[in-house]
Amino acid sequence: MVKNVTMADVARALNVHPSTVSLALKKDLRIPEATQLRVLKAANEMGYRPNPYVSALIAQRRSKSPENSTATLAFITEFETRDGWKASRNYLHLRHFLAKHAGNRGYQVEDFWLHEPGLSPERLKQIFETRNIRGAIICPLAADNDTLEFDFSDMVAVTIGYSLKVPTLNRVVIDYFGLVQIAINALKKQGHSRFSFVSSRHIDHRVQNLSKAAYLAKWQEDPQDFLFPLIVPHLTPEVFSAWYHRTKPQTILAASRDTFAFIQKWAENASIHIPADLSLVCLDKQAGGKEAGVVQHLEKEASATIELLTDRLEHASFGIPDFAQVVQVSGIWEPGWSAGSTGALN
Template structure:
């Protein structure tokens, strides 16, 4: 015979408080003093109370289906050179669209705030959000050379960061998994029989993701015989960081002389890169794809079968940021987390004519 499940009412009776007080304590609601929350949470654990998953599912279902008169607002905070500059950069518009769609699905309104509005300081924006009752914040589209730390009254907010910048404070983070994306591309072409695999990447893009592109490439390249290992082409050369960081903001093309020298010296069977980086140079050199060299795009945005590559699933990054933030708000978790977590979003491989499988011999 199954034992009777401990309920909120049982805990409330044992503590001598109303059941609503217990519910608030278990949701870590700031309305209750910390010592009251801790006392009731400890009592619930000792009594063996656990939430009913079926009841939680019902509450979640009702929350999705019942119309809300005034949806809560989530702040989508950007720190770019202009209010809309981030919309012209790879990935960032997709982050926003994914976040906006998921926010609407969960019953929230997503509102954009630009940190560089004239006269706006970190403290002032923090106060504006708090005054409007906005306690859910997504830190997104933050330029690398902008402030490395954001100074909000974090105890007022639940927050999630998209991508790697700013570094401080250390918030829960959602980003694309560039290491697994390049590894996936490498694994597919190696399995198809390619051995001399070339990788071309802008140094700024590699730097901006904490060198995960190069780390993933080198990890998989180690599985090839030494004679087949081609040095990756990182461009531009390691000159002052400001020069190539600024250059990486635009959709640049690999330098012609360096690329041709690298290509002719190492004779790759397949090149992995961003299409706009290298295809114009290959066309200038009259190198035919895939007849002369196969090609894989790790920033794939066309799915008509012409190019093989990896879709980075940017919208999923934005959607997951909202899901994680909504979970924090539901459990009233505010402030900078003691142990921040990073959620990596993997890519999806697509076959394409640019990289025949199996490799032509």
């Protein structure tokens, strides 16, 4: 399939911003005449043709009539059940924020489940074409899958997280490597020591091993203060207890809320007091929670997803990108009772 030349292609060829190309092709007076002529010449030589979908979309979004001002973005899920993704609190928050920021840009978000009875990928593609839906957000995939069989050749798609490997799409992710660095830097300033990191292989795989990598980098630099991590297929009280009493960590970074809750319950049963005997930190802390940890900024992740998607949609950058872009969203440290922070409960 021959790829249509887009304004972004013309902009790259001329080493200018796509908005310059857009304005020049409209003969906007803000663009010097010489630049307009250079852009027009390059566009003609490269075979650029205005995309009627994009022109209609922009006109629609600029319409004064509310009922005609909203285009649809697909939120695609492929869990075993239609609402399987809703079991994740993070995904629920993301979906809410996606709708909010899409609405701010004149779009609405609609859910599509790939395993809907009688709905093949080909049939869903026909639905998208009939309804002129050209933008898609891919929800993180189910745990046992990393491939999505769907034709994105004339669509713009952005995936959230690292779970989707094929096809290689533009993606927006939490900076999992940075979460560990943020936590360690904050804890070091508070005088914490004898660190370790606890996770499951499932979580580790979902985040591309990035949290583990960040921790192991510290362990390699200072194995006296950073103990070897515990990463197992399934956490059990017996396995954790044996590891804890063997290594004697003073500060544990828990990769998830479930891991944090597991260690908290284990400590209660073992008469180990948090934070007096053990400081415990959650790397996926819920905003406003009382425990110490790093909040994954889900609203920023959603905002970045909508911005990335709509920018490419309005520049007609359809299809699988030649060079996929990854946008990372930083976390935010919040002190709390579990790491000995005073005033966290005030």
